[in-house]
Every structure is written in C-alpha cells, then in structure tokens.
Amino acid sequence: MSLYAYSLLSIVGINIMLAVSLNLITGFCGQVSLGHGAFFGAGAYAAALCAVAGMPVPVALLAGLLVAGLLGLIVGFASVRLREDFLAVTTIGVGFLLVGFVRKQSWLGAEMGISKIPASGLGPDGNAVMILLFALATIAFSLYLKRSWMGFAFRAVADDEQAARTLAIPASTYKLVAFAIGTAIAGLAGGLYTYFTQFIVPDSFGFILSVTLMAMVVIGGTGSTWGVVVGTVILTLLPEAFRFINEYRLLIFGGLLVLVMRFAPGGLAGIVTSATRRLRRA
Amino acid sequence: MYYLDLTLNGLIFGSMYALMAVGLTLVYGLLRILHIAHAAVYAFGAFITVIVANATGSIALGIVLAMIASALLGGAIYRLLYQPLLVYPPYVAMIASMGLLVFMEDAFRIVFGEQGLTFRRNPYPTQIFDIFGLTINAVQIAMLVVSTVCLVALGLFTTKTRMGVAWRATVSNPTIATSFGVDAIQVRYMNFFIGSALAGLAGALIALLNNFVEPSMGFVVSYKALAIIVLGGLGSIRGTLMASFALGLIESFGTIAVGAWLDRDALAFLFLIVVLMIRPQGFAGAKTA
Numbered sequence: 001m002s003l004y005a006y007s008l009l010s011i012v013g014i015n016i017m018l019a020v021s022l023n024l025i026t027g028f029c030g031q032v033s034l035g036h037g038a039f040f041g042a043g044a045y046a047a048a049l050c051a052v053a054g055m056p057v058p059v060a061l062l063a064g065l066l067v068a069g070l071l072g073l074i075v076g077f078a079s080v081r082l083r084e085d086f087l088a089v090t091t092i093g094v095g096f097l098l099v100g101f102v103r104k105q106s107w108l109g110a111e112m113g114i115s116k117i118p119a120s121g122l123g124p125d126g127n128a129v130m131i132l133l134f135a136l137a138t139i140a141f142s143l144y145l146k147r148s149w150m151g152f153a154f155r156a157v158a159d160d161e162q163a164a165r166t167l168a169i170p171a172s173t174y175k176l177v178a179f180a181i182g183t184a185i186a187g188l189a190g191g192l193y194t195y196f197t198q199f200i201v202p203d204s205f206g207f208i209l210s211v212t213l214m215a216m217v218v219i220g221g222t223g224s225t226w227g228v229v230v231g232t233v234i235l236t237l238l239p240e241a242f243r244f245i246n247e248y249r250l251l252i253f254g255g256l257l258v259l260v261m262r263f264a265p266g267g268l269a270g271i272v273t274s275a276t277r278r279l280r281r282a
Numbered sequence: 283m284y285y286l287d288l289t290l291n292g293l294i295f296g297s298m299y300a301l302m303a304v305g306l307t308l309v310y311g312l313l314r315i316l317h318i319a320h321a322a323v324y325a326f327g328a329f330i331t332v333i334v335a336n337a338t339g340s341i342a343l344g345i346v347l348a349m350i351a352s353a354l355l356g357g358a359i360y361r362l363l364y365q366p367l368l369v370y371p372p373y374v375a376m377i378a379s380m381g382l383l384v385f386m387e388d389a390f391r392i393v394f395g396e397q398g399l400t401f402r403r404n405p406y407p408t409q410i411f412d413i414f415g416l417t418i419n420a421v422q423i424a425m426l427v428v429s430t431v432c433l434v435a436l437g438l439f440t441t442k443t444r445m446g447v448a449w450r451a452t453v454s455n456p457t458i459a460t461s462f463g464v465d466a467i468q469v470r471y472m473n474f475f476i477g478s479a480l481a482g483l484a485g486a487l488i489a490l491l492n493n494f495v496e497p498s499m500g501f502v503v504s505y506k507a508l509a510i511i512v513l514g515g516l517g518s519i520r521g522t523l524m525a526s527f528a529l530g531l532i533e534s535f536g537t538i539a540v541g542a543w544l545d546r547d548a549l550a551f552l553f554l555i556v557v558l559m560i561r562p563q564g565f566a567g568a569k570t571a
Contacts, residue, residue, distance in 0.1 A: 032373045034380070078559055085316055085516065088376060089508045090558060093551030096505060100548025207501070211384055218377055251388040257381025262363060265374045 006128040010196045012236050013131035014189050017138045019216040019232040020225060021185035024142060026214070027223035028151060029178035030158025031079075032088040035095030036213050039183040041205025042098065043068040043190025048114045048200055057120045061191040068187020069180050076179030080172040095210055102202040113201030120195040131192050138185055142225045145181075154178055155223075208250070215253045219260050221269025230268055286416055288534045294422050296530025297429035300523050301484040302503060303510040304436065305356075305477025307522040310511060311453035312473055314372050315364055318379040320481055321504025322386035323359070327352040327482025328489035328499060329390060332399045341404065345486045349479040356478025357471055365470075383504060391497035398496030407493055421491045428487065432480060433523065440519075449473065502547050509554040529553060 022036045043064030050060035075094050079087045102108050109115075120127055145151045156164040157171045164171050194200055212235070220231020235253065239246045264271050302324060309317040327348040335344035363382065367375040409420040440446035451459035452469045460466050489495045510529055514521030529550055536549045544552065 032376065078555070082558060085310075085314075085372065085376075086512055086558065088316065088373070089505075089512045090555060092505050093509060093554050096545075097548045097551045097555070100545030100551075101543070103545055104543045207505075208384075211380060214377060215381070248388070248392065250384050251392065254381045254383070254385030254388060258363065258378050258385060261374050261378035261381065262366065265367075265370050 001125070003124055006124040007196075008237070008240060009128040010124075010131045010192075012233055013128070013135035014193050014196065015213075015216065015232045015236045016135040016229055017131075017189035017192075018186055018213050019220070019228050020135075020138050020142050021182045021189070022213050023217050023222065023225065023228045024145065024154075024185070025178050025182035026217060027228070028146065028154040028158065029175055030154075031175060031179065033091040033179075033182075034088055034207070034210050034214060035075075035091035035093070035098075036182075036186055037205045037207070037209030038095040038098040039068040039072055039186040040190045040193070040209070041102070041200075041202070042071050043187025044194045044200050044205065045102065045108060045114070045190075046187070047191030047194040048117050049108075051117050051194065052114065054118070057122075057195065060194070061188060064191030064194070065184050065188040068190060069184030072183025072186075073176065073180045075183075076176045079179075080175050092207065092210075095205075095207055099202050099206045108202075111202065113199065115199045117194055117198040117200070119198060122195075127192075127196055131196065134188065134192060139225060139229060141185075146225065150174070150177070211257075212253060215257050217267075219256055219267050221267030221272075224267070224269035227267055227269025227272075288538065289531065290416055290418060290422075292531035292534030293527060294425050294530070295533060296527035297425055298484050298488060299506060299510055299529055300433060300526035301429050301480045301487075302507045303514070303522045303526050304433070304519060305481050306507050307511040307514060307516070307519060308453065308473050308477050310516050312456070312470055313364060313368065313375075315367075315375040316372075316379065316508060317359075317364075318376065318504055318508065319359060319382040319386065320356075320477070321500035321507065322383045323352050323355055323478045324481040324485040324488075324503060325387065325390060325495070325497070325500035326355055327485035328495040329394060329399065329485075330482070331486035331489050332401055332495050335404075336399075336402045339403070341401070341406075341490070345483065348482045348486045352482025352485070353475040353479040356474040356481070359478075360470060360474040383500065387497055387500060394495075394497060396497070398494055398499075400494050401490070404490060404493050407491055419491075421487065425487050425491070428483065432483070436476070436480075437519075445472070506547070506550050509550050513554055513557055 018036065018040055022033065025031050025033050025036075046067035047060040047064035050063045051057075055063075075091070079090050082090060103111055120130070122130060145154075153164070153169050153174050156167065156169055157174050161171045190205075216232040216235050217228050218231075219235065220229065221227030238252075239249050245252060260267055266273065302320070306317055306320050309315060309320070330348040330351045331341070331344040333344075334347045335341045338344070359382065363378055364375055367378060406420040406424070411418050411420070411423070438446075440450050448459065448464040449469050449472065451462070452464055452466055456466055459469075485495075485499075488499070506529065510525045511522055513525035513529070514523075532553050533546055533549055536544075536553075537546045540549065
C-alpha cells in the first residue's frame with residue numbers, strides 16, 4: 001500500500017476514535033459537547049511533550065489519555081451543575097480557552113506549535129495498524145458500554161434526568177463518568193495523532209474540528225455506534241475522494257448538518273431503523 | 283486618562299455585544315433554542331451594508347437595507363428551520379443552527395472571496411474627536427448613540443405597547459399568554475424580525491468601524507454572544523445587557539492585564555466559566571426554566 005493509503009487509514013482511525021468517544025458523551029449521555037477538539041488537542045500536546053522529552057511511545061500515549069481525561073473530569077465536574085444549553089456553550093468556551101491559552105505559551109511553541117516530534121519507530125504502516133487497532137478497541141468498548149448496566153444508566157440520564165434520579169441512578173456521577181471516559185479516549189487519539197503527523201499546531205484543535213466531529217456523530221446517528229462509524233468514514237473520505245469538494249468542505253458539512261437535522265434528526269442510523277421497520281410492516 | 287479610554291472602549295464594545303445578544307436572548311426566551319446562526323445574520327448585515335454603500339455611494343441606505351435584509355433572513359430562518367424542529371429536543375435545533383452558521387460563513391467566503399470587502403468611501407472611522415482628553419472617532423460615537431437609542435426603544439416597546447407586553451408575556455409563559463389571546467406565531471416572527479435587524483445593524487456598525495468585512499467575522503462574535511446570554515441567565519434582557527457591558531469592560535482591561543498569556547477572545551470564556559462556577563444560573567437568572 002502507498003504512503004497515502006496509510007495516512008488515509010490513520011486519519012479515518014483517529015476520526016473514528018474521536019467521533020465514537022464524542023458519541024459516548026453526546027449520544028449516550030445526552031450532553032452536547034462542542035469542545036471535543038480541545039481535549040484531542042490536550043492529549044496531542046501532552047504526548048508531544050513526553051515524546052520530545054524522550055519518553056517511550058506507550059508512556060506518551062498514556063500521558064495524552066490521562067491529561068485529556070483529567071481535564072475532561074475537571075470540565076465535567078464544573079458542568080454537571082449546568083443545564084444542557086449552558087453545557088454546550090461552556091464546552092465551546094473551553095475549546096476557545098484552551099486554544100487561546102496554547103497560542104500564547106512559548107513553551108508549547110505558541111502559534112508555531114511543536115515540530116520535530118520523534119517518530120514512534122513503527123513506520124507509517126505500523127502507525128496505521130496501531131491507530132486502527134485502537135479505533136477497533138474504541139468501537140468494541142463503545143458497543144460493550146451500550147449494553148452494560150452503565151450504558152443503560154447513561155441512556156436513562158439522557159432521556160429524563162429527573163426520572164433517572166428517582167430510580168436512584170446518580171445522574172451527576174454518570175454524566176461525569178461519561179465525560180471523563182469520552183475525553184480520555186479523545187486524548188489517546190491526540191497522542192496517536194502526534195505520532196502520526198510529528199507536528200502539531202494549536203489551530204488544528206479549534207472549533208472547526210469540534211463542529212466536524214459533531215457533524216460525524218449527528219449525520220451517522222447520535223447514540224448509534226455503527227452509525228457514527230459510518231458517518232465518520234463517509235465524512236472523512238468524501239473530501240478525499242472528490243478533490244473539488246475539499247474547497248467547499250465546510251459548506252457541505254454545514255449544509256449536511258442543517259439538512260440532516262431538518263429532515264432526519266436520527267441521522268443515517270435513524271433512516272435505516274425506520275426503513276427496516278417499514279419493511280417489516282410491509 | 284488611559285483608564286478612562288479603556289473604559290470608554292469597553293463600553294463601546296459592550297454596546298455592540300448588547301445589540302447582538304438581545305436578539306439571541308429573546309429567541310432563547312421564546313423557543314428555548316440557542317440561535318447560533320444569529321452571528322451569520324450579523325455578518326450578512328455587514329456584507330449588505332458594504333455592497334449597497336459601494337454600489338449607491340450612500341452608507342445610510344446601506345445600513346437601512348442591511349437591517350431590512352437581516353430581518354427577512356431571520357424570519358426565513360425561523361420559518362424554514364426552527365419552526366419544523368420545535369417538536370424535537372432543543373439540541374436538534376441547536377446543531378442545525380450551528381450547521382447553518384458554518385454553511386453561511388463558507389457561502390460568504392465563496393461568494394465574496396477570502397479577502398473580504400472594504401468600503402470605497404468611508405470617512406467616519408478617521409474622524410477623530412477629542413472630548414475632555416478622550417479620543418473617540420465618529421463611528422464609535424454612532425455605536426454608543428445607536429445602541430442606547432435601540433435598547434431604550436426596545437425597552438419602551440416591551441413595556442408601553444400592547445404588542446410589546448404580549449411579547450414579554452409570551453417569553454415568560456407561552457401557554458398562559460396564548461390563553462389570554464396572544465398570537466404566539468406573530469410574536470415569534472416579530473421577535474426574529476427585530477432581533478435580526480439589530481444584529482444586522484451591529485454588523486453594519488462594526489463594518490464601518492473596521493472599514494472592512496470578512497467572511498469569518500461572525501465566528502468569534504457568535505460564541506461571545508452565546509457566552510453573554512448564558513451569563514445573563516438565558517432569557518433575561520436585563521441580565522443580558524449587564525453581561526454585555528461587563529464583558530466589554532473585562533476584555534478592554536483584561537487584554538492589558540493578561541494579554542501576554544491569553545488571547546483576548548479566550549478571555550471572554552474564562553470570564554464565562556468563572557462566573558458559571560460561582561452562579562450556575564448566570565447573573566440575573568433566578569428562575570430555573
């Protein structure tokens with residue numbers, strides 16, 4: 001396979017990790033987060049600092065996971081007190097805050113970012129395999145989580161927080177757990193991204209990325225792991241397959257978000273579900 | 283004098299935030315939707331102003347047409363996008379709104395070009411006045427005057443006229459208002475028309491001040507306006523005005539204080555997060571709607 005194919009696979013894998021982890025927060029637990037890109041960035045920067053300091057790959061990846069998860073725990077802790085609309089705006093704010101902060105930090109490379117990050121030593125093919133394995137693990141984890149008791153609790157909280165509380169489900173704790181798990185996976189993806197590009201700049205982790213991730217989740221179908229995976233693969237490969245689309249990428253993503261929400265709020269997964277239901281009835 | 287200048291600057295920016303945010307807070311009050319695409323309406327107003335002013339030579343005509351066009355755009359967004367989505371959970375409309383913002387900003391980029399547009403003739407930003415040692419230009423004076431007039435007029439409208447009272451009644455409790463004979467649909471249209479016209483006006487004034495409009499001008503403003511209405515307690519006009527001016531001042535002074543290690547735009551959100559930690563219901567939000 002060519003270098004291009006490996007890099008494409010790597011990007012797909014990273015995006016799957018990001019969208020599926022955002023789906024844990026938004027789709028499973030009903031918390032709209034519009035700052036997921038920032039946690040990805042936090043993981044990427046943590047891993048990059050570790051890598052530059054000469055630490056081995058697993059340590060750097062773990063650092064990315066922990067830093068992003070810890071940050072997610074802090075933001076989540078602050079935001080479980082907030083209603084959903086407040087949370088959406090707060091997460092946008094966290095995204096802007098982190099990117100704005102990094103931009104001014106000389107020890108993080110400021111606007112120029114961090115370059116000359118040591119390679120993972122696996123080569124492009126090894127990197128792609130590692131990323132895809134992590135992506136598969138994320139999908140498996142998400143599928144398992146949805147069927148677990150905790151997954152049911154998440155959905156109870158998402159459907160009706162008050163009702164969940166009366167069933168003795170500690171809603172705040174579960175919201176916090178969902179946020180921490182989702183952001184930790186995003187941080188891990190950030191570490192993988194660092195080894196993939198060996199060069200990171202603050203602007204890659206800004207609001208546009210967060211919107212793109214939300215588009216992947218929503219277009220695939222919030223709450224459906226496979227829907228999100230399909231949505232992610234489509235939205236990642238579409239601009240690659242049609243070069244001319246790349247110029248109009250944001251126009252198309254934005255337009256898709258509007259159209260999907262307007263005509264099929266359940267996304268692709270929702271369309272499939274209602275179609276199979278109709279077929280069964282026929 | 284330096285601090286007075288900073289204060290004045292903060293108040294001027296605050297007044298623009300207020301023009302933007304009032305429309306948002308009213309939409310939230312009526313529909314419980316975070317109308318993120320409001321910022322695209324603001325950018326749209328700015329573009330219309332420049333285009334009309336350059337085509338006709340009259341900036342005043344540009345501003346008037348921008349307000350009308352923005353009002354119509356806002357009404358269309360309500361009719362075509364939000365009204366059919368009201369049956370779903372609020373995040374559906376919010377994500378659609380965010381998609382619309384991204385879509386419109388990119389459409390501006392494709393239609394008007396990456397570089398943006400400038401006025402062919404705009405003498406006002408360089409007309410500088412010296413008032414008791416404070417330097418202020420003509421556009422800044424216009425901003426203060428216009429926003430004060432608009433906000434006072436809005437206040438009078440909502441307290442003194444029948445329509446305005448119906449509007450406030452619908453914001454605070456749609457069901458009861460409807461049972462008292464208020465036409466909720468009419469109120470919603472009026473709300474989008476007025477709020478969007480004010481956003482278009484804010485866009486026009488910012489365009490005059492910078493002598494420049496660019497496709498992404500709405501992005502940062504939209505999140506600041508969201509931060510402001512959240513700070514104001516979502517749906518409270520008084521809280522929104524307080525938060526607008528507070529943010530204007532905080533940015534003005536904060537840039538001097540912490541500008542070395544934090545972006546001016548990030549400052550707004552630091553402020554937002556700190557306030558929400560202390561008061562999760564915002565400045566004026568007593569009710570938990």
